[in-house]
Amino acid sequence: MEFDTLILGAGAAGMMCAAHAGGRVLCVDHARAPGEKIRISGGGRCNFTNLYCDPEAFLSGNPHFCKSALSRYSQWDFIDLVDRHGIAWHEKTLGQLFCDGSAREIIAMLRSLMDAAGAELWLGTEIREVTRRDGMFHATLHREGRTETVRARQLVLATGGKSIPKMGATGLAYDLARHFGLNVTETRPGLVPFTFSDKRFAPLSGVAVPARASAGAGAFEEAVLFTHRGLSGPAMLQISSYWREGEEIVIDLAPDGGLFEALRAARADTGRVKLKTELARHLPQRLVDALPEMVGGSVVGNLGDQSDAALQTLVAQLRDWRLKPAGTEGYRTAEVTLGGVDTDGLSSQTMEARGCAGLYVIGEAVDVTGWLGGYNFQWAWASGMAAARAIKAGAASQSQVG
Numbered sequence: 001m002e003f004d005t006l007i008l009g010a011g012a013a014g015m016m017c018a019a020h021a022g023g024r025v026l027c028v029d030h031a032r033a034p035g036e037k038i039r040i041s042g043g044g045r046c047n048f049t050n051l052y053c054d055p056e057a058f059l060s061g062n063p064h065f066c067k068s069a070l071s072r073y074s075q076w077d078f079i080d081l082v083d084r085h086g087i088a089w090h091e092k093t094l095g096q097l098f099c100d101g102s103a104r105e106i107i108a109m110l111r112s113l114m115d116a117a118g119a120e121l122w123l124g125t126e127i128r129e130v131t132r133r134d135g136m137f138h139a140t141l142h143r144e145g146r147t148e149t150v151r152a153r154q155l156v157l158a159t160g161g162k163s164i165p166k167m168g169a170t171g172l173a174y175d176l177a178r179h180f181g182l183n184v185t186e187t188r189p190g191l192v193p194f195t196f197s198d199k200r201f202a203p204l205s206g207v208a209v210p211a212r213a214s215a216g217a218g219a220f221e222e223a224v225l226f227t228h229r230g231l232s233g234p235a236m237l238q239i240s241s242y243w244r245e246g247e248e249i250v251i252d253l254a255p256d257g258g259l260f261e262a263l264r265a266a267r268a269d270t271g272r273v274k275l276k277t278e279l280a281r282h283l284p285q286r287l288v289d290a291l292p293e294m295v296g297g298s299v300v301g302n303l304g305d306q307s308d309a310a311l312q313t314l315v316a317q318l319r320d321w322r323l324k325p326a327g328t329e330g331y332r333t334a335e336v337t338l339g340g341v342d343t344d345g346l347s348s349q350t351m352e353a354r355g356c357a358g359l360y361v362i363g364e365a366v367d368v369t370g371w372l373g374g375y376n377f378q379w380a381w382a383s384g385m386a387a388a389r390a391i392k393a394g395a396a397s398q399s400q401v402g
């Protein structure tokens, strides 16, 4: 069977590309349904993009690589697409856009675009072998008990990263990229909770607190969530992408900077109130109770008994809480995979491999990883669209020559 374009992976990037590449397109996936990560994302409402989709929100060996695709297919383009399909949405926080209804609406939109473009979708399909001969890609595919060979002029690798193997994530894109001469940078789990060597946070499980957390070059002011196994919540997930094994993380539990003055003012007002009681107006009570054990310092006595120096020391401790995580939850729960197909081998305009004409790599498989908050889907849409446009333009120029 012959197609113009064979797309491996019917996730966010693969479906976007299949819907817009034009010509005879076949998109294959081993899952039983397309876009499974879209379906479960954003608590079932899919945080499909972010209003502030700047290149600074992406990690990559080459921080400039993502700029071209993101500017040529922006968050505004995807919002426009969603609007044209009548999908209602809202901004939750920090520019994060979610469906009002269900993430399934995004999948249905992509499927209807694929249908309108005449793209074929083969699900439950095992990809056994992919080779290149005589300028064509040959894929051995197995489905419904039959093995078939498909030929295509263009091959798009869109099988994503390694996160959540239980959902069908595999390293196929990396293996095939290597096979076709591309480099793959070190991969590791990102947007993932931290674990600790003991169960010190178990008593606080379920407590959430706004904080500023930092690791390496990353610093984020969002919620920290205490769990049975360690620390999670958006602030922790964000900094996990910047953290390296063995490093410290720093948490500022009073990020607005006004706690010392607030405690002094309260002391002047009602010195007989307990320090713990006053602190519980600024932090969750269960956290206040656990502070001496966790952060250090003393919270006994009345507020009126505390000197300026004592209050200052306590606030300083709260603002510079240093911890050494044992590790992370790993690919089992990570939302993304950091690293991937080295951008040095790809064109930033088209996602085509420099050394292998007709081979494209898009989405999470590429060494471009966004922050939490809709950035990763925007990368999937934008990189999928960059490849689709290049494939379409290539076909148009070929037919002109013909």
Ligand code: FDA
Pocket: 008, 009, 010, 011, 012, 013, 014, 028, 029, 030, 031, 034, 035, 036, 037, 038, 040, 041, 042, 043, 046, 047, 048, 049, 125, 126, 127, 158, 159, 160, 161, 163, 164, 167, 168, 169, 170, 171, 172, 334, 335, 336, 362, 363, 364, 365, 373, 374, 375, 376, 377, 378, 380
């Ligand atoms: P994606 O993983 O979507 O698709 C890859 C496809 O390839 C899958 O359909 C898979 O079955 C298939 N495949 C893999 N190996 C194969 C093989 N060997 N053979 C055949 N098929 C194979 N991002 C965001 O911006 N907003 C959000 O709200 C969320 N929420 C979220 C929640 C959870 C729980 C996770 C795990 C992730 C998110 N993300 C997110 C991240 C987002 O889901 C992710 O970045 C994109 O889905 C990446 O799109 P891709 O198309 O590159 O891969």
